[in-house]
Amino acid sequence: MTTHLFTHKDCLFHDAGPGHPEMADRLRMVLHRLEEEAFDALIRHEASLASTDRLELVHTPDYVEKILKAVPDVGIIQLDPDTFMSPGSRNAALRAAGAVCDAVDAVVGETDTNAFCAIRPPGHHAEQATAMGFCLFNNIAVGALYAREKYGVQKIAVMDFDVHHGNGTQAMFEKDPDLLYISTHQEAPFYPGTGHVHETGVEGNIINIPLPSGAGSPEFRTAMKESVFPALDRFSPDLLFLSAGFDAHHRDERANMNLGKEDYHWATEKLMAIAAKHCGGRLISVLEGGYDLLGLAESAEIHVKTLLEG
Secondary structure, three states, rough: OOEEEEEHHHHHHOOOOOOOOOOOOHHHHHHHOOOHHHHHOOEEEOOOOOOHHHHHHOOOOHHHHHHHHHHOOOOOOOOOOEEOEEEEEEEEHHHHHHHHHHHHHHHOOOEEEEEEEOOOOOOOOOEOOOOOOOEOOHHHHHHHHHHHHHHHOOEEEEEEEOOOOHHHHHHOOOOOOOEEEEEEOOOOOOHHHOOOOOOOOOOOEEEEEOOOOOEEHHHHHHHHHHHHHHHHHHHHHEEEEEEOOOOOOOOOOOOEEEEHHHHHHHHHHHHHHHHHHOOOEEEEEEEOOOOOHHHHHHHHHHHHHHHHHH
């Protein structure tokens, strides 16, 4: 298996302010783990800056212009109760979306090839014209629609195992039956308050699997085996994306779920098998949440090791 890593130092310079959980140390910890000898075979790339044309595949032109113009010259500004920008946020956000597009360029047209985008800020809460939940642009949706626009990839699936529901990705996918969005997440009442089972999109292309507070490995693995894997098999995607949030880890205090790194290894292995069956192994994983530094680092490490080992 060939595995590409896309990241950029600019992603470290997005600053949401003192004490904010979406901090640069998250990415530093992940990248530090990926410097170990076990990852020597990774093909490493510096992410490019996403163009406004690519961002506008999913976001309105007015919103893209508003966000880019809002970046402060000094200090930190607040966009919503959770989402902030600093002078470094412009390039960080453009590199984050650019990384996913670069991963599409690397993976589409190849076989037995996957990619991991080690980026921040995350993206799955960003809606067409709204920043929220630490997210400025919806990185994974930009990459998915770029794959369609540039390469004609028609059937695209996103599996989101972040502990929070990806309301932004759902909103961008829900009217297109050739885009499948599946999410496992902690059930409401929990941020962002969406992701109910009755939210099914058009022709059932949205599948939400809310898990109860306190759920752990048995509940997660059952949901994956009984709902996620069969849905992906039925859909038979041409390209599979993962919204890889690691905040359902038992150490993460921003949620109340109890997964361990072994669960991320198991899920990654099973999702790779589905990618091998339907889309020549082409899979792109995109970092989302994960706010306990140790839990995030060990989970991302085993996730990427699994991608690399095939």
